[in-house]
Amino acid sequence: MSNMQEIxxxxxxxxxxxxxxxxxxxxxxxxxxxxxxxxxxxxxxTAPVDVLVDGQAGYYAAGMNQRANVTINGNAGPGVAxxxxxxxxxxxxxASMAAGATGHGGxxxxxxxxxxxxxxxxxxxxxxxxxxxxxxxxxxxQSGTLVVCGEAGEALGDSLYEAKLxxxxxxxxxxxxxxxxxxTPQDLxxxxxxxxxxxxxxxxxxxxxxxxxxxRLYHFHVDNAAAY
Amino acid sequence: MCGIVGLFxxxxxxxxxxGLLTAQMLRVMTERGPDSAGFAVYGGAxxxxxxxTVRGLVPSDMAAFEKGLLACAGTGVTFLSRDDHTVITVPxxxxxTVRQFIAAFGHGVSFVASGDSIxxxxxxxxxxxxxxxxxxxxxxxxxxxxxxxxATESAVTTAGAHPFxxxxxxxxxxxxxxxxxxxxxxxxxxxxLTFETENDSEVAAGYLSWRLSRGERLDEALTASLxxxxxxxxxxxxxxxxxxxxxxxxxxxxxVMAETDDYVAFASEYRAFAQLPGIGNATVFEPEPQRxxxxxxx
Numbered sequence: 001m002s003n004m005q006e007i008x009x010x011x012x013x014x015x016x017x018x019x020x021x022x023x024x025x026x027x028x029x030x031x032x033x034x035x036x037x038x039x040x041x042x043x044x045x046t047a048p049v050d051v052l053v054d055g056q057a058g059y060y061a062a063g064m065n066q067r068a069n070v071t072i073n074g075n076a077g078p079g080v081a082x083x084x085x086x087x088x089x090x091x092x093x094x095a096s097m098a099a100g101a102t103g104h105g106g107x108x109x110x111x112x113x114x115x116x117x118x119x120x121x122x123x124x125x126x127x128x129x130x131x132x133x134x135x136x137x138x139x140x141x142q143s144g145t146l147v148v149c150g151e152a153g154e155a156l157g158d159s160l161y162e163a164k165l166x167x168x169x170x171x172x173x174x175x176x177x178x179x180x181x182x183x184t185p186q187d188l189x190x191x192x193x194x195x196x197x198x199x200x201x202x203x204x205x206x207x208x209x210x211x212x213x214x215x216r217l218y219h220f221h222v223d224n225a226a227a228y
Numbered sequence: 229m230c231g232i233v234g235l236f237x238x239x240x241x242x243x244x245x246x247g248l249l250t251a252q253m254l255r256v257m258t259e260r261g262p263d264s265a266g267f268a269v270y271g272g273a274x275x276x277x278x279x280x281t282v283r284g285l286v287p288s289d290m291a292a293f294e295k296g297l298l299a300c301a302g303t304g305v306t307f308l309s310r311d312d313h314t315v316i317t318v319p320x321x322x323x324x325t326v327r328q329f330i331a332a333f334g335h336g337v338s339f340v341a342s343g344d345s346i347x348x349x350x351x352x353x354x355x356x357x358x359x360x361x362x363x364x365x366x367x368x369x370x371x372x373x374x375x376x377x378x379a380t381e382s383a384v385t386t387a388g389a390h391p392f393x394x395x396x397x398x399x400x401x402x403x404x405x406x407x408x409x410x411x412x413x414x415x416x417x418x419x420x421l422t423f424e425t426e427n428d429s430e431v432a433a434g435y436l437s438w439r440l441s442r443g444e445r446l447d448e449a450l451t452a453s454l455x456x457x458x459x460x461x462x463x464x465x466x467x468x469x470x471x472x473x474x475x476x477x478x479x480x481x482x483x484v485m486a487e488t489d490d491y492v493a494f495a496s497e498y499r500a501f502a503q504l505p506g507i508g509n510a511t512v513f514e515p516e517p518q519r520x521x522x523x524x525x526x
Contacts, residue, residue, distance in 0.1 A: 037499030056498050056512070075512055077498060078482060096482070096514060115514055116479050135479075135517070 003029065004052070010034040014041070021045055021068075037077065042070050048087070062089045065106060078115075081108045084125055097134065100127045103144065109198045116153065119146045122163055128198035138165050139175065147194050149203050157211050165211040166191050168203055179214040230390075230403040231257025231355075231376035232483075234464045234471050234494035235504075236523045242490055242505075243271065247367030251359045253493070253500040254374045258355045260403075260496055261376030264389035265358040266350025268399040268466050271369025273345035278320045281340040281348045282330055283313045283386065289335045296333065300325040311361040313340065313349050338387070338424070343397030345370070345468050350389040370525060373466045375401035381409075381428045392430045394421070395437030397468035402429035403481045403496060404460035412456065432457060436465060450474045450520045464494055470524035479517035486510040492523050 005028060007017045017032060022044050029050040035041055039058035042051050045068035053061065053070065058077040062070040066085040075093035084103040091099075094112035101117070103125025110127070116134035119127050124144045132150030139155070141163035151169035158175020164187065165178075174180075181187075183206075192205040233253040237243055250267060272279075285293055297305050301322035308315045318326050323342065330339050341348035349362040355376045359365065375390035382388050391399035406412075409428035412435060417423070421434045435456065439449035446465065450472060453463075462481040465472045473494055475483055486493045486501050488510045493501055501507050515521050 036502035037497060039499075056502075058497060058499055075498065077484075094513070096484075097479070116517070 004031045005029070006031050006033060008033040009036065009038060014038055017041075018043060021049065021051060023047065035074075039077070042068070045070070045087070056093075065089060075112070076110075080110075081106070081125075084108065094131070095129075099129075100125050103127070105144075107194075107197060113150065119144070119163070122146070126194055128194055128200065130198075130200060132169065135172075136175070138163055141165070145190065145194060147191065147198070147208070149200065157213070159217060160211075160213040162213060164190070166208040167211065168208045171209075171211070174211065177214050177217045178211055181210045181212045183208075183210045229260050229378045231260030231496045231500070232401050232403050232462065232464050232494065233257060233374045233496075233500055234372070234401075234466075234473075236371040236471055236492045237490065238492070239490035243370060244368045246271070246369045246372055247363075248365045249504060250367075250372040250374055251356075251364040252503045253495060254359055254364070254376060255356045256500045256502070257374075257376040257496060261378045262354055263379055263384045264350065264352045264377045264386070265355035265375060266348070266377075266389045266391055266401075267359070267362075267364060267372055267374035268341065268346055268348045268391045268393070269364075269367050269369045269372045270345045270347075270397070270466065270468065271367075271371075273468070274317075276320055277317050278323045278342055278344065279347060280316045280318065280323070280326060280330070280342040281313060281346070282316065282337055283340050283350075284336040284338055285309070285312070285314050286336070289337070293333060293335075293337065296329055297326060300329050310349065310363060312351070313362060315347050341393035341399065343468060346393065346397045346399065346466070348391060348393055348399060350375075350391070351386050352384060352389065371466065371471055373399060373401055373464050373471060381405055382426045385425075387425050388427050390429060391466070392427070392433035394430065394433040395440060397466075398433070398437055398440065399466045400429065400433035400436060401464050402432055403462045404476070406432060406457055406459035406461065408458040428459070432461070432463065446472050447520045447522050454518055462496070467524075470522065472520060472522040473515050474520050475515055475517045477518050483515050484512065485515055485521070486512045 026047045031052045035055045037056045037058045041061045043063040046066045048067040051070045053072045056074040060079040063082045067087045069088045071090045076091045076095045078096040081089040082101040084106045086106045088107045091110045095114045097115040099114045099118045100108045101120045108127045110129045113131035114133045118133040118137040120139045122141045122144045126145045128147040135153035138157045142161040148167045152171045154172045155175035157178030301318045304319045306317045351358045390401040393399040406428040409431040462483045
């Protein structure tokens with residue numbers, strides 16, 4: 001920790017802090033002190049740096065992340081790691097609604113619970129939640145993987161495309177066109193690799209269930225013509 | 229967008245700081261609602277006395293107002309003015325005649341709230357300026373609820389600022405918008421309620437007051453509102469002894485709570501908590517949709 005470069009938000013502005021971290025030639029390990037729930041912390045990073053947000057984060061923390069490894073040592077507000085492209089974001093506490101929304105790639109790990117609409121419209125991101133997720137999670141999820149070690153709220157995977165949803169606990173209800181799938185050896189291996197990368201050893205991969213798209217909403221169905 | 233804050237003190241030692249802590253939280257929520265602000269502070273209940281908050285009383289009308297009040301409530305009346313708001317404390321048996329006097333007085337004076345312990349202040353302008361005008365930081369009490377408004381449904385006026393009080397010691401603040409408020413307002417008017425504004429949130433407050441007046445508990449009234457109110461909302465409702473929180477089923481409007489041995493705090497965003505004492509060790513959580521959360525002093 002001693003070679004960490006420090007940014008103290010009690011002494012500098014958020015814009016200064018983000019500017020320092022957003023440079024393409026920025027390197028090394030950084031810590032952001034006194035975040036105090038501010039919005040848009042460590043957003044738009046493109047270099048493979050390590051950033052520790054030492055406290056509570058507000059909206060859109062680590063949004064649009066590319067290549068950086070961002071750790072939030074606390075809770076995160078709405079939209080953490082939204083539209084992440086690559087890299088890794090780790091929340092040690094809970095995340096609010098829309099965690100990982102529209103993410104294209106990278107890994108988001110939440111040690112606590114995530115709120116409503118976790119992984120909404122995800123497009124390739126992998127999300128691992130050690131706790132539970134709220135209602136409408138993975139709504140319109142297109143690709144990528146959502147792993148939930150706890151429970152899922154109402155309408156999981158509504159209007160789902162080809163994302164894979166692994167849930168260990170109860171699912172309150174499935175959304176339109178989401179159904180339970182048979183788990184193949186490839187699915188199990190993929191889940192195991194995500195659990196390994198998230199540092200989760202206490203839950204065996206075969207204790208999860210897999211949910212995916214029933215593919216009934218993909219195409220226009222002639223029987224519905226009268227509805228238009 | 230709007231900002232909501234609430235602070236319910238469990239530890240009486242913090243009561244002298246209630247106003248200061250609430251003012252700090254309110255100021256942080258300025259970005260969510262810069263056009264007007266308001267707050268209800270509960271405290272100082274005395275047996276047999278009712279507090280009535282009015283606004284719009286100007287110094288040139290004060291003498292006539294006092295004279296009229298003394299005529300209908302006798303000498304047991306006290307006044308405390310803060311900017312354009314005045315809190316009048318009257319013997320409870322005279323509350324009805326005093327309310328009639330206020331309604332008839334005119335000169336731009338309007339009734340704001342009444343009850344055993346509620347005082348309610350609101351105005352147009354930046355939250356920090358509104359709080360300073362009324363010296364919120366100097367107020368003490370048991371619990372407080374505040375609101376910073378970014379108007380969507382109706383005009384930016386003092387009357388349209390939150391909180392809304394539509395019953396004794398009751399007030400409501402709202403982040404969101406209701407889509408069936410006109411229908412509901414007409415129904416409630418038929419039930420005998422009156423409304424001061426075209427504001428959707430005032431209808432929600434009136435709805436809850438109507439349910440409470442029929443003998444329902446606050447949690448029952450809030451649960452019923454899930455079926456009868458259509459729209460987006462996070463509500464915080466204050467009563468003489470505590471406050472309650474409810475979010476609509478979709479829960480788009482943010483809400484976060486923090487609880488320690490000393491207090492329960494509510495805010496639209498975590499950063500409003502950053503200056504609360506002991507926040508580092510608080511239990512921080514988001515209220516679930518459709519679930520009524522309720523704290524009361526025993």
